[in-house]
Each structure stands twice: as structure tokens, then as C-alpha cells.
Amino acid sequence: MSSATERYYLPHNSYWPILGSIGLCALFVGFARLLTGANIGSTLMIFGGLIMVLMLVGWFGTVIRESQSGSYNQQVGRSYRWGMCWFIFSEVMFFGAFFAALFYARVLSVPWLGGEDSGISTHLYLWPDFIAAWPLLQLPDPSQFSAAKAPMEAAGIPALNTLILLSSAATVTWAHWGLKAERRRQLIVGLILTVSLGLLFLTLQAYEYRHAFTELNLGIGSGIYGTTFIMLTGFHGLHVTVGAIMLMVVLGRSLAGHFTPLGHFAFEASAWYWHFVDVVWLLLFTFVYWL
Amino acid sequence: MTESVHAHADEKPPGLWRWVVTTNHKDIGTLYLLFALLMFFIGGSMSMVIRTELFQPGLQFTDPLFFNQMTTMHALVMIFGAVMPAFVGLANWQIPLMIGAPDMAFPRMNNWSFWILPFAFSMLLSTLFMPGGAPAGGWTMYPPLVLMTGDAFPYLIFSIHLMGLSSLMGAINIIVTILNMRTPEMNLMKMPLFVWTWLVTAFLLIAAMPVLAGVVTMLLTDRYFGSSFFNAAGGGDPVMFQHIFWFFGHPEVYIMILPAFGVVSTIIPTFARKPLFGYASMVYATASIAFLSFIVWAHHMFTVGMPLAAELFFMYSTMLIAVPTGVKIFNWVSTMWRGSMTFETPMLWAISFVVLFTIGGFSGLMLAITPADFQYQDTYFVVAHFHYVLVTGSVFGIFGAVYYWLPKWTGNMYNERLGKIHFWCSIVFSNLLYFPQHFLGLAGMPRRVPDYAIQFTDWNQVSSIGGIGFGLTQLIFVYIVFQAIRSGSKAPARVWDGAIGLEWSVPSPAPYHTFQEPPKLTEGELQREGI
Numbered sequence: 001m002s003s004a005t006e007r008y009y010l011p012h013n014s015y016w017p018i019l020g021s022i023g024l025c026a027l028f029v030g031f032a033r034l035l036t037g038a039n040i041g042s043t044l045m046i047f048g049g050l051i052m053v054l055m056l057v058g059w060f061g062t063v064i065r066e067s068q069s070g071s072y073n074q075q076v077g078r079s080y081r082w083g084m085c086w087f088i089f090s091e092v093m094f095f096g097a098f099f100a101a102l103f104y105a106r107v108l109s110v111p112w113l114g115g116e117d118s119g120i121s122t123h124l125y126l127w128p129d130f131i132a133a134w135p136l137l138q139l140p141d142p143s144q145f146s147a148a149k150a151p152m153e154a155a156g157i158p159a160l161n162t163l164i165l166l167s168s169a170a171t172v173t174w175a176h177w178g179l180k181a182e183r184r185r186q187l188i189v190g191l192i193l194t195v196s197l198g199l200l201f202l203t204l205q206a207y208e209y210r211h212a213f214t215e216l217n218l219g220i221g222s223g224i225y226g227t228t229f230i231m232l233t234g235f236h237g238l239h240v241t242v243g244a245i246m247l248m249v250v251l252g253r254s255l256a257g258h259f260t261p262l263g264h265f266a267f268e269a270s271a272w273y274w275h276f277v278d279v280v281w282l283l284l285f286t287f288v289y290w291l
Numbered sequence: 292m293t294e295s296v297h298a299h300a301d302e303k304p305p306g307l308w309r310w311v312v313t314t315n316h317k318d319i320g321t322l323y324l325l326f327a328l329l330m331f332f333i334g335g336s337m338s339m340v341i342r343t344e345l346f347q348p349g350l351q352f353t354d355p356l357f358f359n360q361m362t363t364m365h366a367l368v369m370i371f372g373a374v375m376p377a378f379v380g381l382a383n384w385q386i387p388l389m390i391g392a393p394d395m396a397f398p399r400m401n402n403w404s405f406w407i408l409p410f411a412f413s414m415l416l417s418t419l420f421m422p423g424g425a426p427a428g429g430w431t432m433y434p435p436l437v438l439m440t441g442d443a444f445p446y447l448i449f450s451i452h453l454m455g456l457s458s459l460m461g462a463i464n465i466i467v468t469i470l471n472m473r474t475p476e477m478n479l480m481k482m483p484l485f486v487w488t489w490l491v492t493a494f495l496l497i498a499a500m501p502v503l504a505g506v507v508t509m510l511l512t513d514r515y516f517g518s519s520f521f522n523a524a525g526g527g528d529p530v531m532f533q534h535i536f537w538f539f540g541h542p543e544v545y546i547m548i549l550p551a552f553g554v555v556s557t558i559i560p561t562f563a564r565k566p567l568f569g570y571a572s573m574v575y576a577t578a579s580i581a582f583l584s585f586i587v588w589a590h591h592m593f594t595v596g597m598p599l600a601a602e603l604f605f606m607y608s609t610m611l612i613a614v615p616t617g618v619k620i621f622n623w624v625s626t627m628w629r630g631s632m633t634f635e636t637p638m639l640w641a642i643s644f645v646v647l648f649t650i651g652g653f654s655g656l657m658l659a660i661t662p663a664d665f666q667y668q669d670t671y672f673v674v675a676h677f678h679y680v681l682v683t684g685s686v687f688g689i690f691g692a693v694y695y696w697l698p699k700w701t702g703n704m705y706n707e708r709l710g711k712i713h714f715w716c717s718i719v720f721s722n723l724l725y726f727p728q729h730f731l732g733l734a735g736m737p738r739r740v741p742d743y744a745i746q747f748t749d750w751n752q753v754s755s756i757g758g759i760g761f762g763l764t765q766l767i768f769v770y771i772v773f774q775a776i777r778s779g780s781k782a783p784a785r786v787w788d789g790a791i792g793l794e795w796s797v798p799s800p801a802p803y804h805t806f807q808e809p810p811k812l813t814e815g816e817l818q819r820e821g822i
Binding site: 007008010011012013014015016017018020021022024025028029031032035036038059075078079082083086087089090091093094095096097098100101104105108109110112113117118122126136139140141144145219220221222223224225227230231 | 407409410414444452466509520526
């Protein structure tokens with residue numbers, strides 16, 4: 001990446017974007033058909049998904065080849081770094097929407113339904129038996145949704161998962177030190193540890209979901225507590241998965257010797273992303289599980 | 292994949308493929324602008340249906356459901372299909388030229404940002420032919436009404452996801468281009484104001500679009516997966532949707548106006564032959580508006596039921612926006628003060644922007660006053676207000692920009708006489724169209740209705756005549772643009788004699804590749820500074 005190229009690298013004529021558009025469109029139209037009960041929905045989704053995978057592998061592959069051939073100068077590297085920062089900022093705002101929903105429910109809508117402040121007439125008129133509490137184990141209208149039997153405890157798996165993700169943040173930093181000091185073994189071992197901790201986190205999360213669904217009756221349909229729990233932890237889990245895939249690619253590229261102490265944008269971007277999902281988890285642990 | 296390693300390579304695939312695979316900012320800018328023009332006419336034809344139906348009380352041409360589909364789709368198409376892509380198209384063409392960059396920072400992603408849009412709008416427009424029709428619950432998609440949409444519902448949600456993705460990638464590309472691709476001498480406070488406004492706009496897009504994606508995802512799960520975000524029976528609240536939606540929605544309206552501020556700040560100094568008055572204050576005003584845009588969202592929902600403290604907070608924060616906006620208006624007027632003014636078509640659009648946007652701004656102030664809003668809400672007064680800021684504001688800004696830079700893009704002068712005819716017809720008809728809507732609203736006519744009480748007939752007829760006239764006038768614009776592409780007198784490099792900026796240092800039409808080496812700043816650029 002830190003080659004002597006003077007000019008900003010400009011690619012020409014790429015087929016990947018249009019392929020990506022076709023893939024995305026097939027994926028979404030397929031999903032919409034599935035949801036509306038039309039035919040070939042799932043087939044179209046699989047087709048679109050495969051095109052997306054092909055596009056991502058091809059596009060990133062092209063970028064990696066260009067990077068390895070020394071086409072990129074430092075200015076290109078700065079563009080990529082800025083781009084990743086703004087992308088992560090957009091992700092922060094995406095999670096912000098769901099945290100906003102959580103706080104709105106906890107601080108405003110559930111207390112109002114319980115008769116607090118101006119909600120008193122709604123409470124008396126609609127559901128006078130409802131008592132506001134968080135976690136929400138009794139619902140305003142139990143005939144429409146079935147409430148969770150018990151809240152998800154913060155102690156146990158969630159606490160362990162916090163420890164696991166925090167440790168993985170440490171190991172990825174340790175790997176970064178290894179990369180910068182050209183200690184290849186430390187880089188590889190650090191990345192393997194990070195990916196393993198990430199996968200362990202996901203496994204435990206899957207186990208916890210099973211526990212929630214089968215024993216606690218805690219799911220997306222068990223009122224706003226279950227809704228925010230599943231949507232927040234679900235999107236977080238999805239992001240951990242993406243982060244783990246990124247780190248695996250980085251591990252593969254580290255084994256192939258792609259990175260130099262000065263040029264390793266892919267490593268940095270993945271590490272930033274990993275720290276981002278880590279911070280989101282800390283907020284989740286605090287406000288979804290603990291408090 | 293045919294991706295040449297040589298930065299010079301200039302091979303264009305033959306025919307239409309060139310436009311599908313291009314990574315050139317000028318090509319992509321053209322694609323965005325033509326797409327926006329197409330959507331402008333599709334959305335415009337929907338408004339023709341609305342105005343035709345409203346020519347007389349009673350139901351003439353449409354049934355109420357179809358009428359509601361038209362209002363909903365008109366808004367979605369105009370906002371996400373016409374105004375936003377038009378500004379991104381202007382950014383694509385102009386930002387690299389104005390900051391001396393060889394292209395956008397991420398040329399391939401630039402292509403993807405555009406090429407998602409035709410798919411997204413095919414999905415959205417296809418809902419017109421679905422069982423249950425297109426979405427008809429209003430573009431704001433309030434639950435529970437929107438959850439009653441027919442088969443169109445998931446297509447609405449996913450098309451918005453796609454548009455959001457496109458805007459997000461476009462915004463990241465623009466912000467990185469501005470931050471990292473400027474020619475070395477150009478520090479932030481020497482940037483042209485159009486670039487500044489786009490920097491701020493891109494920030495707003497990156498902050499707001501993911502929130503929209505999140506909130507429509509919540510609608511999807513509420514409808515299909517049993518979540519209860521907006522269902523009080525499960526502890527949620529339909530009003531929560533409105534809060535999250537407008538947290539996106541208010542920055543969105545500045546996303547659609549800030550680049551127009553940039554355009555006007557570019558055009559007025561050129562034709563007044565004076566540097567922009569108060570450059571630094573313009574920059575700070577833009578940033579202040581962007582900041583305030585995040586803390587005023589609930590003024591869209593004063594009547595929904597909120598604690599009194601919230602009503603007051605959102606009233607005062609909203610009125611505060613008039614301060615930085617006023618700074619801008621006064622700066623434009625001061626720029627013209629004692630200037631050697633001439634009135635070519637771009638200048639006419641810019642001046643009319645200052646006047647008519649200010650009218651929209653004043654009606655906005657009226658709406659900001661909570662107790663007054665209790666009267667105005669959901670009436671045609673609101674419709675008049677946002678069409679003044681969006682049509683005679685944003686759209687006139689876009690027209691001004693197109694006339695200003697068209698000679699640079701095509702190498703040919705447009706027909707000045709026809710341009711002036713387009714301008715004057717637009718001015719007369721748009722005011723005929725929107726100004727009476729103030730009276731209708733104050734008299735109590737609700738928005739989004741296909742039928743109305745008989746006493747509203749006169750002003751509705753005036754408004755409809757204005758609407759049809761304004762729509763037909765735009766055909767002149769299409770003719771002017773295509774005439775300038777095909778023929779016309781050759782334009783010099785510096786098309787306007789008062790113009791400063793790097794874009795005028797390259798020939799007209801701008802070569803396919805420009806500024807392969809970072810350019811030196813022109814004298815005018817060097818003089819621009821923020822104090």
C-alpha cells in the first residue's frame with residue numbers, strides 16, 4: 001500500500017457494482033415475495049444471496065490484488081481509512097435507532113401505559129390492570145402477545161460473553177502490536193485467538209437464544225422487552241459475525257504475508273470494526289441485560 | 292474484469308455498457324442528473340393527478356385510495372428519486388472539479404451508489420400494479436396505518452433500504468473526497484461554499500439514513516415477525532415511530548436544502564461580480580443549521596401528544612434555526628449590494644431562490660409556534676410551506692446549478708432566451724400553484740384529501756391551473772438541456788466572466804479526465820478566506 005505510486009489510483013470499468021445491484025435486488029424482491037406468500041421467494045433470495053457473495057469476493061479480491069500490486073499510494077490508504085471511519089459512524093447511528101426504541105419504551109411508553117404522568121386516562125380506559133415494570137413480564141394486552149416468563153439474567157452467559165469480547169479486544173490489539181513489530185507469530189496467534197473468541201461468543205449467544213426461546217418464552221413476540229432484546233442482541237450478533245468473517249480474511253491474508261508494518265489497512269479496519277461491536281456489546285450488557 | 296491498472300486508460304466500452312460499468316465521476320454525475328430528471332417527471336405526473344382531481348370538489352377522476360397512493364408516491368419519488376439524486380449528481384460532477392481532484396475517492400462505489408437507484412425505484416414503482424395498490428399511508432409511513440398496506444408493504448420497506456444504502460455510500464464517497472482529495476493549497480476555509488455545504492450534507496446523510504433504515508426495519512418486524520415496537524398492546528408506542536422517523540426526517544429536509552444554499556452562494560457572487568459576503572459566517576451558519584437539525588425533530592408532531600416541556604423545547608430550538616438561516620439570507624443580499632449585477636438565467640434562479648425560500652422560511656417560523664401549529668397542522672398551509680422550501684427552494688437551486696454549469700458539462704451554451712422563458716413561466720406558475728395553498732390551509736382545508744368543502748373551490752382552481760402550467764413549463768427545460776447537449780454556441784473555459792473557481796480553469800466541455808496532477812489555486816480561490 002505504501003508504494004511509490006504518485007497518482008491517485010483510479011479504477012476503470014467495473015462490473016462488480018451492477019452485479020451487486022442485481023444481487024441486492026434479487027435478495028430483497030425474493031424476501032418480499034416470501035413475506036407476501038408469493039412463489040419462488042426463497043429461490044430468488046438464495047440466488048440473490050449467492051450473487052452477493054460472488055460480488056463481495058470478487059470486488060474485495062480485486063481490491064486486494066490492486067493493493068498487492070502496489071497500485072495504491074498513501075492517499076488511497078487515507079481514503080480507505082476515512083471511509084471505514086464514516087461507515088462505522090453510520091453503524092453507530094443504526095444501533096442508535098434501536099437503543100432509542102429501548103429507552104423510549106423503558107422511560108416513556110411503558111410507564112405511560114402504567115398510568116404515569118399524562119398516561120393516566122389511557123391506563124384507566126384501556127388496560128387498568130397493567131402494572132408498569134421493567135423487564136416487562138406482564139403485558140398491557142396479554143391477548144395479543146404472550147409475555148416472557150422471566151427476564152434474561154445478566155450473570156452467567158451474558159457476563160461470560162462480556163469477558164470473552166473484552167478479551168478478544170485485547171488479543172486483536174496484541175496481534176496489531178505483533179504486526180507493527182514484525183513479530184509474525186504474535187500476529188497469527190493473536191488473530192486466531194480473536195477469531196476463536198468471537199466464534200465462542202456466537203456459540204454461547206446461540207445457546208442463550210435457545211434458552212430464551214424454549215425456557216423463558218422470551219422472543220421477538222413477547223412484548224417490547226422481548227422485541228428490543230431480540231432486535232438489539234440479534235443485530236449485534238450479526239455484526240459480530242461480519243466482524244469475525246473480516247478477521248478471518250485478515251488472518252488468511254496475514255498467513256499469505258500481505259501486511260507490512262506500515263501498510264495494513266484491512267487489519268486496521270477489521271480491528272476498528274471489532275472494537276465497535278465490542279463497545280455496542282458493553283452498552284447492550286449494561287442496558288439490556290443488567291440495569 | 293476489465294480494470295486497467297493504468298490511470299490514463301480511457302477506453303470506454305461501446306454503447307450503453309459504458310454507462311453501466313463506468314467509474315468516471317462525470318459519467319456518474321450525468322447518470323444521476325438524468326435519473327433525477329426522469330423521476331422529476333414521474334413524480335410530477337403524480338402531482339398532476341392530484342391537482343386535476345382537486346380542480347373541483349367531489350370525486351372526478353380518482354377513487355380516494357388511488358388519490359392517497361398518488362400523494363404518498365409523489366413524495367417518495369420526489370424526495371428520494373428527484374431532489375436527492377439531483378444534488379448527488381451535481382456533487383459528482385462539480386466537487387472533483389472544484390477541489391482539483393482527479394475523480395471521487397471511491398470510483399467503483401460511486402458507480403454502485405448510482406446503480407442501486409434504478410432497481411430501488413423499479414421496486415417502488417412496481418407497487419402501483421400490485422394487489423392492494425401502492426403504499427397509500429403517506430410518505431412518513433406512520434403506523435398503524437402503513438401496516439395496513441397490501442402486498443406493496445415489504446417492497447416499500449426494501450426500496451427504502453436500497454435508497455438508504457445508495458445515499459449512504461454516496462455520502463461516504465463525497466465526504467471522503469472532500470476531506471482527502473483537495474489540491475494541497477486548498478485548506479478547508481478556502482473551499483468553495485458548494486463543497487462546504489456538501490461536506491455538511493454528507494455528514495447529515497451518514498447520521499440520518501441509518502436511523503431511517505432502522506425505523507423501517509422496525510415496521511417490517513412489527514408487521515411480519517410479531518415485534519411490538521409500535522404496538523401499545525405489547526408495551527410499545529406508535530408515537531415512538533414518529534420520534535425516530537423525524538430524527539431522520541428533519542436532517543433530511545436540510546439534506547435537501549443545504550446543497551442549494553451552496554449553489555446560490557456560488558451563483559450570486561459570479562453575477563454580482565463581488566466575492567461572497569461573509570464567507571466564514573456562511574460556513575458557521577451551515578454547521579449551526581446542521582447541528583440544530585438534530586434537536587428539532589418533534590416540531591413535526593406538536594399535536595401528537597407530548598409533555599409540555601417537550602413542546603416548548605422543540606418550539607424554541609426550531610425558532611433558533613431562523614438565526615443561522617437569516618445570516619445566510621443577509622449575506623446573499625449583502626453580496627448583491629452595490630455589485631455589478633447582470634441577470635443571466637442562473638442568476639434569476641438564484642435571486643428567486645432567495646426571495647421564495649425566505650417565504651417558505653417565514654411560514655416555517657409560523658408553524659414553529661406550537662399553539663399556532665395546533666391550528667395549522669395537517670392543513671394545506673403545511674403543504675404550501677414545504678413546497679416553497681422544496682420546489683422554489685431546492686428545485687430552483689438545482690435549476691440554477693444546471694444552467695450555471697451546463698456549458699461546462701456540454702461545452703455548449705444553452706439557449707438564453709428559452710432559459711429566461713423557462714424561468715419566468717416557472718416563477719409565475721409555481722406561485723400560482725403554491726401561494727393560494729396558504730389561504731386554503733389557513734381557511735382550514737386539510738391535506739391529503741381528494742374532496743373538499745365547496746368554499747375552497749376558487750383557490751384550488753387557481754392552484755391547479757398553476758400546477759398544470761408549472762408541469763408543462765418543465766418540458767421547456769428538457770428541450771433546453773438536450774439542445775445544449777447536441778448543439779449551441781461553443782462555450783469558453785470561463786463561461787461567466789465573474790466566475791472564480793477551479794472548474795473554470797479546465798476547457799468546456801470538461802475533458803473526461805481532469806486534474807490528474809493537483810492544480811494550483813486561482814487568484815480568486817486564494818483570496819477566498821474565512822476570517
